Amino acid sequence: MAEHLSQSELDYPFKLLEYFNGFRVSKMIFSACELGVFDLLLKSQDALSAQHVAQELGTSMDGMERLLDALVGIEILEVETAQGTALYSSTDVANLYLAKGSAKSLHDMIIYRSQTVYPLWNNLVDAIREGRNQYEKTFGLPSGHFFQAIYRSEEEMLKFMGIMSCHWVLDGHDVVTAFDLSRFQKVVDLGGCTGALANEMARAYPASSVTVFDLPQVVEAAQKHFKQEDSGVTFQSGDFFSDEIPGADLYVLARVIHDWPEEKCLALLKKVYETCKPGEFPRNQGHPHTLAGR
Ligand SMILES: C[S@@+](CC[C@H](N)C(=O)[O-])C[C@H]1O[C@@H](n2cnc3c(N)ncnc32)[C@H](O)[C@@H]1O
Numbered sequence: 001m002a003e004h005l006s007q008s009e010l011d012y013p014f015k016l017l018e019y020f021n022g023f024r025v026s027k028m029i030f031s032a033c034e035l036g037v038f039d040l041l042l043k044s045q046d047a048l049s050a051q052h053v054a055q056e057l058g059t060s061m062d063g064m065e066r067l068l069d070a071l072v073g074i075e076i077l078e079v080e081t082a083q084g085t086a087l088y089s090s091t092d093v094a095n096l097y098l099a100k101g102s103a104k105s106l107h108d109m110i111i112y113r114s115q116t117v118y119p120l121w122n123n124l125v126d127a128i129r130e131g132r133n134q135y136e137k138t139f140g141l142p143s144g145h146f147f148q149a150i151y152r153s154e155e156e157m158l159k160f161m162g163i164m165s166c167h168w169v170l171d172g173h174d175v176v177t178a179f180d181l182s183r184f185q186k187v188v189d190l191g192g193c194t195g196a197l198a199n200e201m202a203r204a205y206p207a208s209s210v211t212v213f214d215l216p217q218v219v220e221a222a223q224k225h226f227k228q229e230d231s232g233v234t235f236q237s238g239d240f241f242s243d244e245i246p247g248a249d250l251y252v253l254a255r256v257i258h259d260w261p262e263e264k265c266l267a268l269l270k271k272v273y274e275t276c277k278p279g280e281f282p283r284n285q286g287h288p289h290t291l292a293g294r
Pocket of ligand 1: 147164165190191192193194197213214215218238239240241253254255256259
């Protein structure tokens, strides 16, 4: 570690302190999102006092004042003083990413992190000791099948699908255009969920046909709640372990491989290799292509 952290860290451990206090910053943002602080400040035309925010959101005045000051400290909110009263307002960043409703809102992702991921990470020590996920200990759900736990109700499934989409609003275009993929005529996004990345792909390469392949209940929900009619993306349902996967000359596996143990990954990648139409690799290596993302 000493080799990677700068010399000054030996005199005073700035980075180390930042690392192990990082959870406090996460919790401040999670709490403000859950309480609706950013939504209220976005709606309000004027900067608001801590008392006003506390009253509107039904919290203690002392707790809210501390939270607002802490958010000013990490430059997510701004404060000005008028006649001895501190008045708080949102920054553009908070309005764009932390409040509900903007096209780039990460609100749902933050709520999921707060209510599902954070409690799971609380059991990280046990996860490492036992080598398995902690759904059972954290939520009393069977941990044997990861997606059965995540998709335990339609509401939970839609929440998960929502946060999967959020990521691609930020990075999707950059990811699909990082390489020129225009020569691939048929693209299949395995485990493509809502189709958010597939939509970016179809937009960037309008001459390609793009198909999302995912579990039946996910495909049904994707078409009902997330489908973008004009994107031209098609959906096919199935299980990529037990069913045939559609033929393609490019497969996308975005954030899929990391979900599975080694033997399942190898089985899936073998299936992709065998089904993928051979094509020309940029440096003429002449083997099928897999665009794998994690
Ligand atoms: C972590 S999510 C990633 C979603 C999407 N690729 C993305 O990056 O936003 C994994 C996806 O794999 C799908 N999946 C899980 N098991 C599957 C299976 N056996 N067959 C097909 N899809 C599956 C899930 O429904 C989910 O959409």
